[in-house]
Amino acid sequence: MTRLRLAVVSDLHIGRARSWDLCPYFSDECRARGSGFKCKIPFETETPRCQDEKYVDAFRDFVRDQELTADYLIVLGDLTHRGQPDEFQYATEVLQDIRAALAVAKSDVILVPGNHDVDWQVSALPDKTGVRFEQRFFPLAHKKWSLAKLMKRGAPKGWSCFGAPYFSLWSDEELLVVIYNSSWDDRKEKKVHHGHIDAVHLGELRAWLRRSAAPAKTKILAVHHHPVQYPNPFRDKEDFSEMDGATPQLLELMHENRFDLILHGHKHRPYFLPINSHAGQQIPILCAGSFSAIPDDRILFDAPNVFHIIELDEKAIPTDVAHPVLERGRVLTWAFDPARGWVRMHATEGIGGTEPFGTYVARDVLFGEIRAWVETELANTGRARSTELFQARPHLGYVERRVMSHVLDELKEAASLELSIPDDDPTGFVLTRRV
Ligand SMILES: [Fe+2]
Secondary structure (H helix, E strand, O other), X not given: OEEEEEEEEOOOXXXXXXXXXXXXXXXXXXXXXXXXXXXXXXXXXXXXXXXXXXXXXXXXXXXXXXXXXXXXXXXXXXXXXXXXXXXXXXXXHHHHHHHHXXXXXXXXXXXXXXXXXXXXXHHOOOOOOOHHHHHHHHHHHOOOOOHHHHXXXXXXXXXXXXXXXXXXXXXXXXXXXXEEOOOOOOOOOOOOOOEEEOHHHHHHHHHXXXXXXXXXXXXXXXXXXXXXXXXXXXXXXXXXXXXEEOHHHHHHHHHHOOOOEEEEOOOOOOEEEEEEOOOOOEEEXXXXXXXXXXXXXXXXXXXXXXXXXXXXXOOOOOOOOOOOEEEEEEEEEEEEEOOOEEEEOOOOOOOOOEEEEEEOOOHHHHHHHHHHHHHHHHHHHOEEEHHHHHHHOHHHHHEOHHHHHHXXXXXXXXXXXXXXXXXXXXXXXXXXXXX
16 A cells, blocks of 8 residues: 655756746747747757747646645756746746645655756856855745755754755655755866765764664655766767765665665656665665756657656565565656657656566566466466466565566566566566467
């Protein structure tokens, strides 16, 4: 049974997003000239163009038709495109629309700062004192829009996303979200815009985690830049923008403290990848893609805009050393298709429409367990269905999609079976004897 639902969006880029209703600079002149014109958005005069008119309305209709709701809304950075006050003003309205559509309470929206939420125009002005650089977060942090409140709830005194240690906490009875501002050391003049985590900042988090009793909460690290590299680099150049510095130590700290999930944005191309530590413990990591940035064919190939809901089920108590249990659940992903609207994500190399997580078993052990069950089921009924397998052995419903797919392919060949997908269950399978 699902216990919590976390709606996740990232990289909205309000100001230069794909739709007219995500652009605060949109005018009657824009409407009269239609899409494809030379846009008058500040700083982006040569890179127009809203591609759709009513994106937020389409999202609202999709949420209503699918009867989707969530307990939390997590926004993983790049809420705006240029960190300008007009963009933040508009972004608060858009966030409100998304939140209300999903029936998330006002108090349960969580925001992570991104590199596009920084006002680089201010920090780029000549100044040897460093004071201008400190103003780079001024629009994001301004009390006028109360966005800073979305980055902090129950954080230790002195912690802030806008000054050292650039860590913050958002916490309630159910969730502990550690937020890090991975853009804190980025600068307009830098040629390579890495995210960065500083070992001193990390030391403060380590000390806090050591002092604080491990709460029986779902523990999440939320950060904008990617802390791991993915196997799909940019088409014509390497991807140098991942988080550098003390990232390996950060990931190890997450393992040590049994964090349940890592969520990040920045890449605009969604991916789901459980990562493991030296000790073999796994943490699922969701690279959330972009909710509404204009798709860029140079770097994204066919990556669409996406929206996710992470469903967290009951946490089971481990009773078997072969089936260690962390947080169990699944990531559900929808993609925006300009012709059809929001549709369930087709499985790509990076992410599928449903990505289960929470059971991490050695592949040979898994193969043996599934084969024994399938052989019995075939002998008794002539076919083996995934729905019955997951009823009989619930932990197998939380095996990663790719791992399950590899095991089924192996089993199909080893036992001469036919594998098919039932019409009424596109994420399930049926195995029968090959004739
Ligand atoms: Fe972005």
